[in-house]
Amino acid sequence: MKLSSLKLFEEAKRYLPKGVNSPVRYFDPYPIIVESATGPLITDLDGRIYIDYIMGYGANLFGHSPQWLINAISESIENGITYGLTSRLEIEAARAISETVPGVDKLRMVNSGAEATLHAIRLARAYTGRRYIVKFRGCYHGAHDYVLVEPGSGAIGKPKSPGVLEDASRSTLVGDYNDIEGIEKIMRKHGDEVAAIILEPIAANMGVIPPNIEFLKACRELASRYGSILIFDEIVTGLRIAPGGAQEYFGIEADLVTLGKAMGSGVPVGVYGGRKDIMQLVAPEGPFYQASTFGGNAIASAAIVATIEHVRRYGNKIYGKLSRIASEIEAEAERIAERYGIELTVNRFEGLIQIFMTKHKVTDYTSALASDTGKYMRLHRELLKRGILIPPSQYESWFPSYAHTGENLSETLYALRESLRSLA
Numbered sequence: 001m002k003l004s005s006l007k008l009f010e011e012a013k014r015y016l017p018k019g020v021n022s023p024v025r026y027f028d029p030y031p032i033i034v035e036s037a038t039g040p041l042i043t044d045l046d047g048r049i050y051i052d053y054i055m056g057y058g059a060n061l062f063g064h065s066p067q068w069l070i071n072a073i074s075e076s077i078e079n080g081i082t083y084g085l086t087s088r089l090e091i092e093a094a095r096a097i098s099e100t101v102p103g104v105d106k107l108r109m110v111n112s113g114a115e116a117t118l119h120a121i122r123l124a125r126a127y128t129g130r131r132y133i134v135k136f137r138g139c140y141h142g143a144h145d146y147v148l149v150e151p152g153s154g155a156i157g158k159p160k161s162p163g164v165l166e167d168a169s170r171s172t173l174v175g176d177y178n179d180i181e182g183i184e185k186i187m188r189k190h191g192d193e194v195a196a197i198i199l200e201p202i203a204a205n206m207g208v209i210p211p212n213i214e215f216l217k218a219c220r221e222l223a224s225r226y227g228s229i230l231i232f233d234e235i236v237t238g239l240r241i242a243p244g245g246a247q248e249y250f251g252i253e254a255d256l257v258t259l260g261k262a263m264g265s266g267v268p269v270g271v272y273g274g275r276k277d278i279m280q281l282v283a284p285e286g287p288f289y290q291a292s293t294f295g296g297n298a299i300a301s302a303a304i305v306a307t308i309e310h311v312r313r314y315g316n317k318i319y320g321k322l323s324r325i326a327s328e329i330e331a332e333a334e335r336i337a338e339r340y341g342i343e344l345t346v347n348r349f350e351g352l353i354q355i356f357m358t359k360h361k362v363t364d365y366t367s368a369l370a371s372d373t374g375k376y377m378r379l380h381r382e383l384l385k386r387g388i389l390i391p392p393s394q395y396e397s398w399f400p401s402y403a404h405t406g407e408n409l410s411e412t413l414y415a416l417r418e419s420l421r422s423l424a
């Protein structure tokens, strides 16, 4: 790192906790400092260019700042940003979401994923008049009290965060991902008091863990049987797995769905929506109070409209491309591992991929935690040296984008080969 970066990072630490605005951004010995980003590339302060697989942790489905997004945002700003009133653009965005995401009769736009899950959970409580929610160990739904119980992502392995009231944690029951008997047991015991079952339909915050479809069906069936609300947290999978997310992919409909990330192509957005009879409770239509100054602002609305338009235009080409990139990375990692006797397991679901540093299968939280995170950090560092940027934590997904080129992929595979070899 050049002196300028080091100096700036020291300054970052003066103003921001450990120099970052979100914990997973920090990595040893110091994170890179971004100067700019475009398409599949990030340029740091020292002029080094990286092929980016962090991609705003899934927000940039089309890469950084595609021209059509710049145009849509610029045009929207000309007419004001935040009105405190409903706008034409906002209605267009809501219509586009409702037409694209299964079961979303009505929706509310907020500003982040955490807000979306916070309100969806409280709405489920309001609708059912019940206390408990059920989540799954290692699933991450944002950093708020209801769900900071055995979470994934940067808080994985830390079952509790200081500051969360005991009462809030006690109202959250925790099952194991992909464990059908486990969720059946929880629902047999507490089902009549469970307001909601919330899950990532494809787990992407303890690395990538594909769901057993029977597990998803069991969650659907149990929620219906006990009168609980099924919430699919599609903040990662929405638009990324199919236009209608995992609901469309698996043909399983939730009662409420939460969206964010790719929906705004990098512009902060959050959405919760679903069945009309539940959403009718939201104020001012109903008594469930939720409000926000910036919800549905013009920049977010323009980004949503433009993003969905592009998803519709390029359709299967997008999903084919993301899967192809991820499957080539998977094949190369497995080939090199076999050749050099490196213990690793690649988990991939379409375009979501993570390399776990363990020879054992990774199907849930416990098996994910058993992988060698130190070795993953070394892989991260080796790839970084070779101009490839992957998430610095084992417990995230790599995010290929529609902007990655064949040349980017060839460079990535070469760097992966060399990096893995250096770990052997």
Ligand SMILES: Cc1ncc(COP(=O)(O)O)c(C=O)c1O
Pocket: 057, 112, 113, 114, 115, 117, 140, 141, 142, 143, 153, 200, 205, 233, 234, 235, 236, 260, 261
């Ligand atoms: C599945 C899931 N839900 C919710 C969130 C929280 O979203 P945000 O960081 O926008 O608050 C995340 C963020 O990583 C996520 O991956």
